[in-house]
Amino acid sequence: MDKRQEILKTLSCNLREVLSRCVIDFSYLQEVRLRINQPLMVVYDNRGYFITKDGELRDTPEDAFLVTQAELRETMEYISNYSIYAYEEEIRQGYITIQGGHRVGVAGKAVMDGEEIRNLKYISFLNIRLAHEVKGCATKLMQYIHSQGQLCDTLIISPPGAGKTTLLRDLIRQLSNGALSGHSYTVGVVDERSEIGACYLGVPQNDLGIQTDILDCCPKAKGMMMLIRSMTPQVLAVDEIGSKEDLEAIKYAITCGCHLIATVHGENIDEIRNKPLLGKFVREKLFQRYIILDGQEKAGTIKSIYDERGSLISGGGCVC
Numbered sequence: 001m002d003k004r005q006e007i008l009k010t011l012s013c014n015l016r017e018v019l020s021r022c023v024i025d026f027s028y029l030q031e032v033r034l035r036i037n038q039p040l041m042v043v044y045d046n047r048g049y050f051i052t053k054d055g056e057l058r059d060t061p062e063d064a065f066l067v068t069q070a071e072l073r074e075t076m077e078y079i080s081n082y083s084i085y086a087y088e089e090e091i092r093q094g095y096i097t098i099q100g101g102h103r104v105g106v107a108g109k110a111v112m113d114g115e116e117i118r119n120l121k122y123i124s125f126l127n128i129r130l131a132h133e134v135k136g137c138a139t140k141l142m143q144y145i146h147s148q149g150q151l152c153d154t155l156i157i158s159p160p161g162a163g164k165t166t167l168l169r170d171l172i173r174q175l176s177n178g179a180l181s182g183h184s185y186t187v188g189v190v191d192e193r194s195e196i197g198a199c200y201l202g203v204p205q206n207d208l209g210i211q212t213d214i215l216d217c218c219p220k221a222k223g224m225m226m227l228i229r230s231m232t233p234q235v236l237a238v239d240e241i242g243s244k245e246d247l248e249a250i251k252y253a254i255t256c257g258c259h260l261i262a263t264v265h266g267e268n269i270d271e272i273r274n275k276p277l278l279g280k281f282v283r284e285k286l287f288q289r290y291i292i293l294d295g296q297e298k299a300g301t302i303k304s305i306y307d308e309r310g311s312l313i314s315g316g317g318c319v320c
Contacts, residue, residue, distance in 0.1 A: 002026070003026040003027065003029070003100065003102075003130060004026040006098070006099055006100035006102060007019070007026065007029070007032065007100075007102065007128060007130065008020060009078065010075060010078050010079050010098055010104070010128065011032075011075050011078065012070070012071045012072075012074035012075045012078070013074070014065075014071060015034070015040065015065075015067070015071055015075065018040065018051060018052075018053055018054075018055055018065050019032070019042075019051070019055065020055070021054055021055025022042075022051065022055040022056075022057065023055070024042075024044055024057070026130070027132070028044055028045040029042060029043075029044050029130055030042075030043040030044065030045075030046070030129070030130055030132075031043035031127055031128065031129050031130070032126075032127075032128040032130075033126075033127055033128075034067045034071065034072055034075065034125070034126040034127075034128075035067060035124070035125050036067060036068070036069055036072055036124040036125065037066060037067070037068065037069075038066065038067060039051075039061040039064030039065065039066060039067070040064060040065040040066070040067055041064075042057070044057065050064035051064060051065055052064055052065060053065045069124070072123065072124060072126065075126060076123055076126070079096055079098060079104055080096065088119055089217070090194075090217070091106055091119065091120050091123075092117050092118065092119060092120070093193065093217070094106060094107070094120075095193065095194070097194040097198055097199065097200055097205075098200060099200050099205070100131060100198075100200070100205055101131035101133075101197075101198025101200065101204075101205030101206050102128060102129060102130050102131050102198075103128075103129045103131070103193075103194065103195065103198070104126055104127070104128050104129075105125075105126065105127035105128075105129065106120060106123050106125070106126060107120070107123070107124070107125040107126075108120045108121060108122045108123040108124050108125065109121050109122040131198055131205065131206065132166070133166075133169065133170075133206050133207065134166050134170060134300065135170060135173070135207065136170065137163075137166060137167060137170045137300050138167055138170035138171045138173075138174055139170075139174070139179070140302075141167070141171065141291065141302065142171075142174060142179060142180050144289060144291075144305050144313060144314060145171075145180075145261075145289050145291075146180055147288065151175070151180065151185065151235065151259045152259075152287075152288035152289040153254060153259055153260040153261075153286065153287045153288050153289070154171075154260070154261050154262070154287060154288070154289040154290075154291060155260075155262050155263070155264060155272075155281075155287045155289070155290050155291070156168060156261075156262070156263040156264070156291045156293065157263075157264055157265075157266040157267075157268070157269065157271075157272055157290060157291065157292050157293070158263060158264075158265065158266070158292075158293035158295070159265065159266070159267055159293070159295030160265060160295075161295065162293040162294065162295040162300075162301075163293060163300035163301075164239070164263040164293055165195055165196060165239055165263065166300060167291075167293070167300055168196065168237060168239060168261065168263055169196055169206055169208065171237070171261055172187050172189060172196070172208045172209060172212060172235075172237050172261070173207055173208050173209040173212075174209070175187055175209070175235055175261075176208060176209020176210060176211040176212045177209045177210055177211075184210075184211055185211065185233075185234040185235045185259070186211045186212075186213070186231070186232070186233050186234045186235070187208070187209065187211060187212040187213070187233055187234070187235045187236075187237055188212075188213050188215070188224075188227035188228075188231050188233030188235070188236050188237070188258075189208060189212060189213070189214045189215070189236075189237045189238075190215050190218060190220050190223030190224055190227065190236070190237075190238045191214050191215065191216050191217070191218075191239075192217065192218060192219055192220050192223065192238075192239070192240075193217075193239070194216055194217055195239060196208070196214075196237070196239055197212075197214045197216065199214060199216040202216075213227065213231045213233065215227055219245075220238045220241065220243075220245075220246050220249065221243070221245035221246050221248065221249040222249075223238075224236055224238065224249040224250070224252075224253055225249055225252070228252075228253060228256055228258060233258060234258065234259060235258065235259045235260070235261060236250075236253050236258045236259070236260055236261070237260075237261045237262070238250075238260075238261075238262050238263075239262070239263050240263055240264065240265065241262050241263070241264050241278075242264060242265070242277075242278070244277060247277050247278070247280075247281065250262065250281075250286070251281075251286065254286055260287070264278065267295070268292055269282070269290050269292060269306055269310060272290070273310075282310070285308040285309070287308060288307060288308045289305065289306070289307065289308075289313075290305065290306040290307075290310075291305055292304045292305070292306070302314070
C-alpha cells in the first residue's frame with residue numbers, strides 16, 4: 001500500500017473525497033491538519049495550504065473545506081479501527097501510530113488523574129504527520145563516526161525540523177546492515193514516541209536493519225536499562241535525550257561497553273556545553289562525535305562535525 005492509500009483510508013468519506021481531488025505528489029505531503037470548525041489544511045513541500053472542497057490548494061482560507069465534529073469522529077473511528085479504547089495508552093501520549101508508520105497527533109480535553117494525564121476526550125484536533133524514510137541519507141556521515149577501528153559515541157545536535165530523526169533512522173539501518181567498513185552491529189532502539197521504527201501492531205514500518213531490536217513506547221531511561229539486560233546490544237540508539245534520568249542511563253550504558261547514538265535539540269555545540277546536564281557530558285568527553293545539523297538549509301544538511309575535544313573535523317555544507 002502506498003502513502004496515498006495509507007492516508008486516504010484513515011479519513012472520513014468527505015475528507016477522503018476532497019484530498020483525492022488534490023493533484024499532489026504524496027511523497028512531498030508532510031502533514032494533514034484537522035481542526036474542528038476550521039479549514040482543512042496541509043503542509044506540502046514545506047508550505048502550508050488550505051484545501052477547497054474541489055481539492056485546490058490555496059494560500060488563504062476563503063472557500064476552504066470546513067472540518068466538522070462529524071468528520072473528526074468518523075476519522076478517529078477509521079484511525080482506531082472502531083476501537084478507540086484499544087489505543088488509550090497511545091492517546092495519553094498524544095498520538096497514534098498507523099499503518100505505514102505515519103503518526104496522528106491528537107488534542108482535546110485532558111482527563112487528569114492527579115498530575116498524570118489519564119485520557120483525552122472530546123478529541124477536536126488531529127495532525128496526521130506522514131512518515132518519510134530517506135534511505136542512504138547517512139552514507140556520507142559514516143566515515144566520520146568511525147575512528148581507529150571503533151564506532152564513536154555520537155550526539156546529533158539539531159534544531160526542530162532539521163532532519164535529526166530521519167538521519168538517526170538511517171544511521172541505525174546502516175550500522176545494523178554492516179555498511180560501516182563491512183562490520184555490522186546489534187542495535188537496540190528505545191523508541192519512546194514510536195517515531196524511529198514507527199511500529200504498527202508490533203511491526204516496524206520503517207527499515208531499521210536486520211540486526212535491530214526495538215523497544216516501542218517505553219521511556220528512554222527505563223528502556224535503555226531493559227535492552228542492556230535483555231538484548232545485549234552493541235549499540236543503543238535514542239532520540240531527543242535531555243532528562244536527568246536519560247543522561248544517567250546513557251552514562252551507565254557507556255560504562256557497560258555499549259556505543260551510543262543519540263539526538264538532542266540545539267543550535268550548536270556551545271548551547272549544549274551551557275546546559276547543566278549535557279554540559280557535564282561534554283566536559284567529561286563521553287561522546288566522541290558531535291554532529292550539528294543546519295536548520296536553515298535542506299533537512300539533513302550537516303553544518304559541522306566536532307570530536308570529543310570540541311575540535312572541528314568537518315565544516316558543513318554536506319547534505320547527507
